[in-house]
Amino acid sequence: NGTDFVGSLHYTLKHNAKMTDLISLSTSVIANPICAARRNDSASVCAYCFSAAMSERFGNIDAPFIANTEILRGRLLTEKEMPIILSKSGLFRIEALADVSNLLQAANYLRIAAANPWQKCAIWTKNPAFYHAAIQSGIAKKPANLTIIYSSSKVNEISPIPEKYAYFIDKVFTVYNQEGARGVNINCGARSCAKCARCYTKGTGVYVNELLK
Secondary structure, eight states: OEEEEETTEEEEEEOOGGGTTOEEEOOOSTTOHHHHHHHTOTTSGGGGOHHHHHHHHSGGGGHHHHHHHHHHHHSOOOGGGOOOOOOSSSEEEEOSSSOOOSHHHHHHHHHHHHTOTTSEEEEEESOHHHHHHHHHHTSOOOOTTEEEEEEOSBTTBOOOOOGGGTTTOOEEEEEEOTTTTTTOOOOBOSSOHHHHOGGGSTTSOSEEEEEOO
16 A cells, blocks of 8 residues: 655555555554554454554555654644545545544544545544543534444454443444354445445444454
């Protein structure tokens, strides 16, 4: 996947496989201490993290995402730094590799989505407290074009949406292995986010289920 420098951040403009025709903005999973702790928990779905495996195998590809981590966690982006996102699919993914890890990062993501109302934006997170803090502080608001997806922490187990954060969470994404998937409607299996767009579209059901790769 190729990244391109837009303003102060690196955006991934060329994706392949299921994310073909999407644009994304991501940070480094290796530089995220919350992700590191979860990867060390064998009971967590994060123990299967493809992003960490890719970073460890191809260490040189992580540099732009480390730079993004430092910028997004360190300060609020200015209005001039707000990008214009024009993906071929009309879909923009925030965090394809890691997760949000502080209030400033959450606020930046909310504001970037708000600056691009013509795009359907989606965020996956296991750390909704940071989005709650950003919204409640008044620094940022959740825009109508953004879907926030709560990622289940364990394989084969749906994480209930915490009541405190239910006002901004739209969906729950859960990963299942072959055994756990028996009797489960695996509705994330088209291998093309652009053709499916379930996660980016409201009114398509709360629960999204994927088979472990």
